[in-house]
Amino acid sequence: MTAIELHGVTKQFADVTAVDDLDLAVEEGEIYGFLGPNGAGKSTTINMVLDLVRPTTGTVTVLGRDATADSVDIRRRTGVLPEGFSVYDRLSGRKHVEFAIESKEADAEPEALLERVGLSPEDWDRKAGGYSKGMCQRLALAMALVGEPELLILDEPSSGLDPAGAKEMRDIVRAEADRGATVFFSSHVLGQVEAVCDRVGILRDGTLVAEDSIEGLRDAVGGEETLDIETAGVDETALESVRALEGVSQVTRVEGSDGRIRVNCADDAKTRVIGALEDAGVGVSDFHTEEASLEDLFLAYTEGDSASPGTDGDDEETAEAPTDGDEARSASDDEPEGDDDEPEMEPEGTERDEAGEADGTGERAEAEETEETDEGTEETDEGTEETDETDPTATTEEVER
Ligand SMILES: Nc1ncnc2c1ncn2[C@@H]1O[C@H](COP(=O)(O)OP(=O)(O)OP(=O)(O)O)[C@@H](O)[C@H]1O
Secondary structure, eight states: OEEEEEEEEEEEETTEEEEEEEEEEEETTOEEEEEOOTTSSHHHHHHHHTTSSOOSEEEEEETTEETTTTHHHHHHHEEEEOTTOOOOTTSBHHHHHHHHHHHHTOOOOHHHHHHHTTOOHHHHTSBGGGOOHHHHHHHHHHHHHTTOOSEEEEESTTTTOOHHHHHHHHHHHHHHHHHTOEEEEEOSOHHHHHHHOSEEEEEETTEEEEEEOHHHHHHHHTOOEEEEEEESOOOHHHHHHHHTSTTEEEEEEOTTOSSEEEEEEOGGGHHHHHHHHHHTTOOEEEEEEEOOOHHHHHHHHHSSSSSSOOSOOOOGGGGSOOOGGGHHHHGGGGOOSOTTSOOOOOOTTHHHHHHHHHHSSOHHHHHHHHTGGGHHHHHHHHHHHHHHHHOTTOOOHHHHO
């Protein structure tokens, strides 16, 4: 069975097409990395999977159920780490986890979860308003893990985490997959994706431009590798003989070195390159191969005019992780009025369910139809209303737009 399935899903916000006729299938038990540049439509897709946003057209099925009609059941079986997670400042970490346990009607030990995500016992009863970004992120993960969910949806999970925290996050993701959970996570931190995902989907302008294992993507981009060769010294004639070889696309000297050269070539051209240098009398003292990095792959699929991989891949800047971890705590400023009071400890999805039952199709659907001109704003407000009252893990992203 597929854990997540989207068929022909489009989401239009006024004149912005956030997701465009998207087909996506995530198999049960796999770790699926969802990549894409800023604004590609990742969060919108995740929000549709969670029924926080409804598709303009198309169908979304999660754990074999309809994402809209069965959203309460789906949310009970799903653990979510939302982008821009905001804590309740005055509640302790322990209270947050207890809230999640109560919401899910789960049988879980808050301490075990807090410990699992690496929060120290001395922090468990501190107010989460004093937590660092990384601690907030760990707390969000602890809440997502409550009740051993069948599906984990992690939106930028390593945001705000230091390298050790990111590694712990990966270990937990792997352990969850070993337990049988499906993990769907979006990230800009490509190393995270590479280290942990079985499959990767790359979204661009709301469309899936690539979907494969990392290896498969590499092959699709051309499988070109970079040979870094250390020589005792090399002249232009020898370099020309390498340039003339079949499968070699580029030969450059490494600036500042005496005899190091870099050769971009197909996998099967490597031995020819070394042979040609030796034939030209060049002493090769060492060489190693660098595979195309995930950054290169990402850029190949997401840059340029076409939605197919290009060849360019030097500008790693573009693929750097954004600093959206800032939202983790600052977003708490957007808490609902009267945040002096503790939030009501209602089961997750209660308000949503009532809203859905109010008119049979959900208030949002109606609002979208009647207020077409201000669709985005309408959803924004509504998302806040629904999620803040029911779930402190709810994203505030739509509010901020
Ligand atoms: N509530 C909304 N109202 C209006 N436009 C929206 C809304 N939500 C998303 N969009 C637009 O839809 C597009 C996709 O946004 P989305 O947040 O899904 O992208 P993303 O891939 O998650 O980006 P990022 O990596 O920056 O978080 C963007 O152009 C965004 O401005």
